[in-house]
Amino acid sequence: MDERVAAAAYAAAWAAVGRAPEGAGRAVFRRLADRSWRTRDEGTRGLERNLRRLVGPQATDAQLRALSRAGMRSYMRYFYEMFRLSAMPPERILGDTRASGTETLEKAIADGRGAVVALPHMGNWDHAGAWITLRGIPLTTVAQRVRPESLYRRFTAHRESLGMEVLPLTGGSANTVAALARRLRGGGLVCLLADRDINGTGVEVELFGETARVPTGPAALAMNTGAALLPVSLWYDGPRWNIRIHDEVPVADGARRSERIRRTTQDLVRVFEGAIAEHPEDWHMLQPFFERDFEEDRARRARRETAAALEALGTADRAGVRAG
Incomplete structure (x- = not known):
């Protein structure tokens, strides 16, 4: 997301969440969580990759997906409450x-x-x-x-x-x-x-x-x-x-x-x-966290770079043949 767009989106969320009824606001953020989960966006995939280490290989894909759905809802609840926290009365926070x-x-x-x-x-x-x-x-x-x-x-x-x-x-x-x-x-x-x-x-x-x-x-x-x-x-x-x-x-x-x-x-x-x-x-934890994931990511980047270099070399060779 463009930096200016991101800044404007956060500013709008801070302003809107503080004014909106709490029930409606929580429902909106819950729907945002479910949409991310259904589409298995990058954040959801990252969360599932990390949660797999907790549940182990014995957990089914359905069990992992159910856990990641709860995880995305918890994550978006954090954001909703962060935007609303300054508007919450102290007695609510304490009580x-x-x-x-x-x-x-x-x-x-x-x-x-x-x-x-x-x-x-x-x-x-x-x-x-x-x-x-x-x-x-x-x-x-x-x-x-x-x-x-x-x-x-x-x-x-x-x-x-x-x-x-x-x-x-x-x-x-x-x-x-x-x-x-x-x-x-x-x-x-x-x-x-x-x-x-x-x-x-x-x-x-x-x-x-x-x-x-x-x-x-x-x-x-x-x-x-x-x-x-x-x-x-x-x-x-x-x-x-x-x-x-x-x-x-x-x-x-x-x-x-x-x-x-x-x-x-x-x-x-x-x-x-x-x-x-x-x-x-x-x-x-939606970001890469375990070293094995970083190593696999580095290996994928290396393969892409190697493939791109070979493709460029092949293009140059073909151009040389045509020129000759």
């Missing part, structure tokens, strides 16, 4: 949330230790951020830069309106990692999505029996600052939001810094693995 493990987070903050909350792309992470700030705990997070810049600013302003401090993942005027460390050393809360290696600097871990690459930021920040590393999982239960703050993942021992970070990250991902397996329909 319809079921949370467990909050005492672990609150103790880390009260003790001045700080906490790194690491989340997979599950449920509604924007809602979770709004919920914790409404409980009186400010948070800092990072945002991936998207284009055009106006759309990035809109996403940032939206999250800031919910009480979050948002730092750029890349391209900011200040050192984001240093800023996050300062917040933690001051006893603050840092929340990071931690199951996609967006900038290509992550480590390989095992997830659902396969190799994937995930970011090391949460583990590194916990190791550098002494903050508690807390996995959090999110899922839907009818009209309610669910938040589970899991037990702290201790930083692994070891002589080498890189190995400590890798092992801590693997321990973190093991918690994600269990949480995703319990609520697979709420894992919003």
Whole structure:
């Protein structure tokens, strides 16, 4: 989609969803999810490719398709609620949330230790951020830069309106990692999505029996600052939001810094693995995620490039013959 068209579409959605009756708005986004699922667009195919790792080869295609339909509906529910969140009354956000493990987070903050909350792309992470700030705990997070810049600013302003401090993942005027460390050393809360290696600097871990690459930021920040590393999982239960703050993942021992970070990250991902397996329909991973998929994609590109080069060579040879 053209960047300007995308920016205009998001702006229109933010304006329309806030005004429309909630029942009608949810129905529209549910239909959008079902249309994507029926046509098996790129996002649906990507989701099914990832979900296949969860359900295994023993699951039938029909079972996988039913799961991906629920997954697309959950994914579009996230977008609907993201657009509407700033219009939701605080009592709705607080009252319809079921949370467990909050005492672990609150103790880390009260003790001045700080906490790194690491989340997979599950449920509604924007809602979770709004919920914790409404409980009186400010948070800092990072945002991936998207284009055009106006759309990035809109996403940032939206999250800031919910009480979050948002730092750029890349391209900011200040050192984001240093800023996050300062917040933690001051006893603050840092929340990071931690199951996609967006900038290509992550480590390989095992997830659902396969190799994937995930970011090391949460583990590194916990190791550098002494903050508690807390996995959090999110899922839907009818009209309610669910938040589970899991037990702290201790930083692994070891002589080498890189190995400590890798092992801590693997321990973190093991918690994600269990949480995703319990609520697979709420894992919003539509992009390539497992290394095998990246390798197959690279192999396909190489075959296409080789075929194109051979075709060009054959065309040149035929032209040479005609000229001779």
